Amino acid sequence: AEIVNAVVRGVAPWGGHYYPALPYTSYENAELQDIADIVAHMRTLPGSDVASLPHDMSFPFNIRRSLGGWKMLYADRGWVLEDPASPEVERGRYLVEALFHCGQCHTPRTALGGMDRGSWLQGAENPNGDGRIPGIAAGQTGWSDADLAAYLKTGLTPDFDSAGGHMAIVIRNLSTLPDEDIQAIVSYLRAVPAPEGADAG
Ligand code: HEC
Numbered sequence: 402a403e404i405v406n407a408v409v410r411g412v413a414p415w416g417g418h419y420y421p422a423l424p425y426t427s428y429e430n431a432e433l434q435d436i437a438d439i440v441a442h443m444r445t446l447p448g449s450d451v452a453s454l455p456h457d458m459s460f461p462f463n464i465r466r467s468l469g470g471w472k473m474l475y476a477d478r479g480w481v482l483e484d485p486a487s488p489e490v491e492r493g494r495y496l497v498e499a500l501f502h503c504g505q506c507h508t509p510r511t512a513l514g515g516m517d518r519g520s521w522l523q524g525a526e527n528p529n530g531d532g533r534i535p536g537i538a539a540g541q542t543g544w545s546d547a548d549l550a551a552y553l554k555t556g557l558t559p560d561f562d563s564a565g566g567h568m569a570i571v572i573r574n575l576s577t578l579p580d581e582d583i584q585a586i587v588s589y590l591r592a593v594p595a596p597e598g599a600d601a602g
Contacts, residue, residue: 404440405433411472418468420456426476426516427502435500475515482521482592493589496582497522501575506534506567523596527566539595549587554580 403414411418411425419425428436481498485491497503508516509525524536535542542549548559556564556572564572575583 404443405436408436408439409433411468411476417465418472420465420468421471421475421514424502424505426478427499427505429476430480430495430499471513471515474513478518481518482589485589486592487588489585489588490592492582493585493587493592496578496586497589501571501586503537503571507537520596522590522593531566536596537590538593539591541595546584546587546591549590550580550583553583553586554578 406412407414407419407423407425409425409428409431411421411423413419480494481504482490482494485494504516504522507522507525508518509520509523511517522536522538523541525534527534544552544559552558552564553572553575555576556569558564563569575586
């Protein structure tokens with residue numbers, strides 16, 4: 402129960418708030434049973450004998466006292482895409498917005514570090530300072546549905562390049578999903594508005 406509370410609410414067993422580096426502002430939309438199942442899976446994994454390292458967080462996230470206010474602004478905001486047009490888009494929304502927290506990398510952040518929902522999945526600065534993370538809303542990639550599905554499943558782009566950076570790790574997990582779920586993610590991405598002036602693809 403303590404782990405589930407940490408993951409979906411960002412609240413520690415001692416009652417304090419976790420830094421949003423733990424992406425609870427995405428997991429808060431997950432089904433509690435799914436998080437409980439993930440915890441059950443984690444319990445089966447071998448532990449590490451490396452001691453937990455001290456946190457290394459930059460301003461304003463190093464001020465834990467300010468986190469209660471931050472959460473009032475950026476937590477508990479519900480779904481970004483309201484009224485999904487079909488059960489498939491709704492399933493994709495669950496996978497993208499909650500479980501796989503794609504927005505945490507692909508959505509730009511406000512000055513206070515919250516996800517800017519007005520530019521949802523439209524691409525963002527790479528927090529490690531190394532270029533930009535591409536936009537994936539509607540037709541932003543310029544790829545067909547089949548190309549997009551193949552990329553998410555295998556990491557290969559239509560021009561035979563392969564996914565790099567953090568996306569390679571994401572795809573290692575996405576590749577285990579059934580094809581219907583990959584298709585649901587593709588349908589959801591199509592339903593997310595692209596930036597104004599962008600090719601709707
Ligand atoms: C931990 C950060 C992170 C997360 C989480 C993440 N991505 Fe990515 N994504 C990236 C990065 C970085 C790239 C660029 C990869 C490259 O340069 O090869 C990328 C690239 C992509 C691309 C290719 C876009 C293009 O035009 O080249 C797609 C599509 C994509 N991501 C979809 C998703 C989806 C869908 C999810 C959630 C299921 C997701 N990503 C979650 C970091 C992330």
